[in-house]
Amino acid sequence: MTRKFITQQELALLVGNLLAAHTRVIAPVRDEEDPRQVDYKPIESFSQAVFGAAIPRRSMKEFFLPITEVLLSYKLTHEGVKITEVPTQAPPQVIFGALPCDAAGLKTVDKVMNWDYRDELWFGRREASTIVTFLCSVMDHTCFCTAVGLGPEDSKGSDAMLIPYEGGYIAQLVTERGEKLFEGVGTAATEIMISASEDTGKAARAKVEPNLPAIPGELSEWLKQNFNHPVWKTIALRCHGCSACAALCPTCHCFDITDEHTSAEAGTRRRNWDSCQTSTFTVHASGHNPRASQSERFRQRIQHKFSVYPSRFGEMLCTGCGRCSRVCPGGMDLPTIVGELVSLAKSESEVSGQ
Amino acid sequence: MNIYQPHLMRIREITDETVDTRTFKLEFQDPSIGQTFAFQAGQFGEYSVFGEGESTFCIASPPTRSGYIECSFKATGKVTSALRRLAVGDTVGFRGPYGNHFPLEKMKGHSIVFIAGGIGLAPVRCVIWNVLDLRDQFKDVTIIYGARTVADLVYKRELDEWAARQDVKLCLAVDPGGETPEWKGMVARIPTAVEKTVSSAEDTFAVICGPPVMIKFTLPVLEKLNFPGDRIYTTLENRMKCGLGKCGRCNIGPTYVCKDGPVFTAAELRALPQEF
Numbered sequence: 001m002t003r004k005f006i007t008q009q010e011l012a013l014l015v016g017n018l019l020a021a022h023t024r025v026i027a028p029v030r031d032e033e034d035p036r037q038v039d040y041k042p043i044e045s046f047s048q049a050v051f052g053a054a055i056p057r058r059s060m061k062e063f064f065l066p067i068t069e070v071l072l073s074y075k076l077t078h079e080g081v082k083i084t085e086v087p088t089q090a091p092p093q094v095i096f097g098a099l100p101c102d103a104a105g106l107k108t109v110d111k112v113m114n115w116d117y118r119d120e121l122w123f124g125r126r127e128a129s130t131i132v133t134f135l136c137s138v139m140d141h142t143c144f145c146t147a148v149g150l151g152p153e154d155s156k157g158s159d160a161m162l163i164p165y166e167g168g169y170i171a172q173l174v175t176e177r178g179e180k181l182f183e184g185v186g187t188a189a190t191e192i193m194i195s196a197s198e199d200t201g202k203a204a205r206a207k208v209e210p211n212l213p214a215i216p217g218e219l220s221e222w223l224k225q226n227f228n229h230p231v232w233k234t235i236a237l238r239c240h241g242c243s244a245c246a247a248l249c250p251t252c253h254c255f256d257i258t259d260e261h262t263s264a265e266a267g268t269r270r271r272n273w274d275s276c277q278t279s280t281f282t283v284h285a286s287g288h289n290p291r292a293s294q295s296e297r298f299r300q301r302i303q304h305k306f307s308v309y310p311s312r313f314g315e316m317l318c319t320g321c322g323r324c325s326r327v328c329p330g331g332m333d334l335p336t337i338v339g340e341l342v343s344l345a346k347s348e349s350e351v352s353g354q
Numbered sequence: 355m356n357i358y359q360p361h362l363m364r365i366r367e368i369t370d371e372t373v374d375t376r377t378f379k380l381e382f383q384d385p386s387i388g389q390t391f392a393f394q395a396g397q398f399g400e401y402s403v404f405g406e407g408e409s410t411f412c413i414a415s416p417p418t419r420s421g422y423i424e425c426s427f428k429a430t431g432k433v434t435s436a437l438r439r440l441a442v443g444d445t446v447g448f449r450g451p452y453g454n455h456f457p458l459e460k461m462k463g464h465s466i467v468f469i470a471g472g473i474g475l476a477p478v479r480c481v482i483w484n485v486l487d488l489r490d491q492f493k494d495v496t497i498i499y500g501a502r503t504v505a506d507l508v509y510k511r512e513l514d515e516w517a518a519r520q521d522v523k524l525c526l527a528v529d530p531g532g533e534t535p536e537w538k539g540m541v542a543r544i545p546t547a548v549e550k551t552v553s554s555a556e557d558t559f560a561v562i563c564g565p566p567v568m569i570k571f572t573l574p575v576l577e578k579l580n581f582p583g584d585r586i587y588t589t590l591e592n593r594m595k596c597g598l599g600k601c602g603r604c605n606i607g608p609t610y611v612c613k614d615g616p617v618f619t620a621a622e623l624r625a626l627p628q629e630f
Contacts, residue, residue: 258407
């Protein structure tokens with residue numbers, strides 16, 4: 001992997017050149033009304049971007065799986081129905097200052113989007129995007145990326161990762177796309193710089209690690225075997241079923257498909273974000289609902305993230321970003337809940353082992 | 355073409371099965387798709403009315419009959435109500451075929467008992483015609499079909515056809531109270547009808563579909579007859595949107611109805627979390 005030293009000015013120039021070439025650049029930007037809050041947004045100038053200020057409120061999945069998107073448009077005519085396809089190729093976009101957990105989430109979701117049938121709308125945007133992450137420095141007590149096999153210095157899903165270093169950054173160029181973006185920019189990093197950037201990474205890890213010990217692989221099997229465990233009856237008592245957790249989650253990707261008229265003769269078929277936490281998600285036309293209670297719906301969320309996805313795709317459907325915990329109006333704290341399930345699984349295996 | 359893009363199909367024929375259940379015979383508007391379109395018994399599709407949305411049903415016609423597909427639906431929700439408002443010549447969208455299928459190859463050379471209740475005959479009918487179109491490759495064929503009342507029996511014209519065939523043993527039943535003075539079939543619920551009609555599980559596969567309560571009480575009857583769990587096949591329906599394993603809605607624990615199903619054996623169903 002190539003490592004370069006890039007000054008702040010060089011980064012500003014690079015972003016300026018991209019904007020001048022009309023490439024969409026997305027970066028963390030302060031909310032105008034509440035400057036403590038940061039959101040990923042398309043920027044018009046480098047000065048709008050704020051790196052290392054706060055965890056953006058929403059993950060960046062909306063730039064790959066929009067909150068609502070057109071799948072096709074239709075026109076009803078006397079001769080029949082006319083369908084217009086949507087392009088699956090997306091215009092290029094570069095994301096600067098992505099959190100490593102958000103970049104990793106995209107890589108995780110790639111697997112289901114490519115499961116036998118390739119979702120070209122998702123991959124059209126993935127292939128048109130270059131993701132530059134910043135080594136995470138904004139972690140708080142709710143983060144648990146290190147417990148799900150990631151970390152503030154993990155470059156999974158990154159094309160390049162920037163690590164702060166004396167007036168600039170050490171750029172780790174992870175993919176060819178990352179190499180290309182930084183072509184002709186910066187100077188080769190020295191041994192001292194590389195060693196310093198590795199120390200920065202270790203220090204960042206040390207800040208997250210105490211929050212939750214690594215989730216053992218055995219949890220997946222325990223969850224599978226304990227679908228009817230009494231713990232599910234009480235675990236979700238504080239869940240309102242509002243689905244805010246899923247909206248902010250970098251890996252939740254469930255969606256609905258609906259038709260919307262734009263006039264009497266025309267309209268669009270759309271894909272909209274949806275969530276397994278809502279009461280109508282699985283209701284049959286007959287009224288029968290396989291997941292009728294909130295505890296069943298919350299069990300689905302935990303099972304999907306920590307058992308179903310790992311057994312299908314070999315990794316957890318969670319990046320440990322902690323957004324679900326921060327947003328929950330009922331105070332459901334995922335690291336605490338998962339930690340309790342892990343202890344429960346361990347204590348039961350000890351009992352049965354005796 | 356992206357994976358959510360439907361084919362356009364024209365309604366060639368409409369048949370009313372009961373007061374609320376209707377069958378469409380559909381043909382591809384683009385004949386070249388019609389020529390290459392292939393599916394297997396038990397697979398499903400996403401049918402749509404533009405402006406109303408998509409709905410999931412099995413393909414009710416057999417793969418042995420090409421050039422068209424059929425679907426049967428009951429006007430229940432938004433899309434099925436909109437489908438009901440359509441006329442011959444109108445256009446619907448179709449994506450598919452999706453999911454797994456009944457193991458016809460495995461069943462060849464054996465006897466089959468088909469058991470269906472109500473509109474549950476739709477997916478079973480697809481297999482029945484598939485088998486009857488290749489009749490000499492199978493041993494005994496028994497069909498046990500029932501509904502709440504005589505008026506609720508679907509595919510009546512085909513029931514007559516099956517009754518007239520020497521190579522099919524047909525048993526029709528309606529629930530007590532659902533019979534008419536002219537009714538010549540049994541007055542019994544499905545589990546009883548199975549008990550009275552089927553004498554042995556030897557060398558036989560069972561294909562069963564109907565309301566959950568019917569399946570619940572029929573499975574023990576089949577087990578008593580010594581049908582092993584892996585020779586009883588059924589098909590599940592859960593709410594779906596994509597049909598492609600992406601939208602995250604139809605899974606029962608680790609099992610995706612759209613990808614691992616919709617066809618399951620009784621043994622597979624028993625191993626699933628009881629959340630369907």
